[in-house]
Amino acid sequence: MSCESLGFTCPIRPGKVLVVGAGSSGLIAARHFKDDGWTVTIVEERGDLGGTWEAAYSSARVQNSGEQYRFADFPMPKEIRADRFPNRDQLRSYFKAYVRHHGLDILFNTRPSAMTYVREKAGWSVSLVGVGGGNDSATKEFYEFVILATGYCSKPYTPPLPGKETFRGIIHHSANLSRFTRSDFSALFMGKKVAVVGMGKSAMDLVECAHESGATEIQQIARRARWMLPFKIGPVHISHVVMTRAVSSMVPSWTHTTRIEKSLHKGTASVPAAFWKVIEKLFAWIHGFEKSSPLYPKEPVTNALTYSIGVVTPAYHRLVRSNSITFHIPASIPALEGSSIHLSDATTIPDVDVLILATGSRSTGFDFLPETISSALVEDDGVHLYRGMIHPDVPALAFAGINSSYMHFVTTELGIQWLLAHLRGTVPLPPPSAIRASLDADRDWKRLHTPKESHRSAVSACYQQYVDLLCADLGVPVYRKLKKWGWWNPIGWAAEVLGQLDPTDFRGVKDEVEARHGKGKQPPAVAT
Numbered sequence: 001m002s003c004e005s006l007g008f009t010c011p012i013r014p015g016k017v018l019v020v021g022a023g024s025s026g027l028i029a030a031r032h033f034k035d036d037g038w039t040v041t042i043v044e045e046r047g048d049l050g051g052t053w054e055a056a057y058s059s060a061r062v063q064n065s066g067e068q069y070r071f072a073d074f075p076m077p078k079e080i081r082a083d084r085f086p087n088r089d090q091l092r093s094y095f096k097a098y099v100r101h102h103g104l105d106i107l108f109n110t111r112p113s114a115m116t117y118v119r120e121k122a123g124w125s126v127s128l129v130g131v132g133g134g135n136d137s138a139t140k141e142f143y144e145f146v147i148l149a150t151g152y153c154s155k156p157y158t159p160p161l162p163g164k165e166t167f168r169g170i171i172h173h174s175a176n177l178s179r180f181t182r183s184d185f186s187a188l189f190m191g192k193k194v195a196v197v198g199m200g201k202s203a204m205d206l207v208e209c210a211h212e213s214g215a216t217e218i219q220q221i222a223r224r225a226r227w228m229l230p231f232k233i234g235p236v237h238i239s240h241v242v243m244t245r246a247v248s249s250m251v252p253s254w255t256h257t258t259r260i261e262k263s264l265h266k267g268t269a270s271v272p273a274a275f276w277k278v279i280e281k282l283f284a285w286i287h288g289f290e291k292s293s294p295l296y297p298k299e300p301v302t303n304a305l306t307y308s309i310g311v312v313t314p315a316y317h318r319l320v321r322s323n324s325i326t327f328h329i330p331a332s333i334p335a336l337e338g339s340s341i342h343l344s345d346a347t348t349i350p351d352v353d354v355l356i357l358a359t360g361s362r363s364t365g366f367d368f369l370p371e372t373i374s375s376a377l378v379e380d381d382g383v384h385l386y387r388g389m390i391h392p393d394v395p396a397l398a399f400a401g402i403n404s405s406y407m408h409f410v411t412t413e414l415g416i417q418w419l420l421a422h423l424r425g426t427v428p429l430p431p432p433s434a435i436r437a438s439l440d441a442d443r444d445w446k447r448l449h450t451p452k453e454s455h456r457s458a459v460s461a462c463y464q465q466y467v468d469l470l471c472a473d474l475g476v477p478v479y480r481k482l483k484k485w486g487w488w489n490p491i492g493w494a495a496e497v498l499g500q501l502d503p504t505d506f507r508g509v510k511d512e513v514e515a516r517h518g519k520g521k522q523p524p525a526v527a528t
Helices: 024-035 088-102 182-189 201-212 238-242 259-264 270-287 314-321 371-377 408-424 432-449 463-474 480-485 490-498 509-517
Strands: 016-020 039-044 106-108 110-118 123-130 138-143 145-148 170-173 193-197 217-221 326-328 335-337 340-342 354-357 397-399
Touching: 016 024, 016 110, 016 123, 016 138, 024 039, 024 088, 024 145, 024 408, 039 110, 123 145, 182 201, 193 201, 201 217, 201 314, 201 354, 408 463, 408 509, 463 509, 480 490
Parallel strands: 016 039, 016 145, 039 106, 145 397, 170 354, 193 217, 193 354, 217 326
Antiparallel strands: 110 123, 123 138, 335 340
């Protein structure tokens, strides 16, 4: 069976849907499918919900503010909102409240082991197996639709480290520290010489943690210097600046929906180019980077607008300014020997007690899918999809979270609403040839204009352009704050240009779609 002979088709009558993954994306998908009349089953390989946050270390916090990192119609409890940047445990508590509120059931320690598309029944036969936690079950179920919400960060990436087996120090990947308490970190770092590999959010957090836990010396190793977002610009948190249409409209993107953006990025795009040159100088000044510093990136700041960019916290900034960290940039680790780390720049860091690998994660892939389908989906720079949701050659299957961005909840929720509008038959999909051409053009643009990484297919900094595109597809207003205030109201225009994008801007999208297009026509039931 070749996947090309099947293809994604709509509409699909509500039936049973399997959601694989109980992180925020899976929960969003499950809630909205349930509201649309589907019978929902959620399976989660781990023993608890939370996805990335279930696996995060205890001190991990969101980088943008809590009012942006939330479900559209389920506000965070007041006690969590009081902390502007909720931590891991607060977020998991919030997710659990969301599950209770919407009556979602989750099968933990369970994963699909095999999936087969059944053409005659127009759906998937799925083998589910228990994976630890005392769960040794094995069942086979049929589902009319499957949502894969396994995320980008499900498998830690460990670079090759020759000599690792005989290294006398302790080696941990950042993803393996999720069960560490404050006392565990003190025991790990107190009085120790620590080396941290990486320059992303996890690396910065663990450098802070090592310092706070009493490390005597901290070395940080990275292949290249990277632009990092400052915590504040003046008195204003970075999210209040970056998450606005005024700034997001300057971001280079594979799509520009509004006339203003199209004109800005036409030809040489001189206005956005000048804007980002100013931003580079501003960020360098805020961080205190001299041009000669190894911390000063050699690439344009637009290259850093990827899924893995980090926000520099005040504590990390103080460590940099006080020279409390010894940096090795650019450098990699060709070998470990005894308790020493040999670097690619011909230097050696001796007597290392603890080596932390903050080297990111990869998707676990989709080994449970038929080979013809998984090979069509998985590429070395991510899973490239039409509108970040579906593949034209794969029937009755979609993704939640592949469209992750700096506004993760907004892009994920709107993506699910977009998907359901097509499944209901409310909004028709373009022909398969047009879908495939669009997907190929998006992927080609990203490969030409963004650095290669395992999640290059993500929406990342292009969140505004992405939601504008989905709104245009659905036939609902693109300017969400103007819709609220009225096009004639100057407050509305100020809010649209300078206000933060907010998950609540997209409440009621389903009603708007149905008011414009009607409720759609469901196909007849498939004979079983």
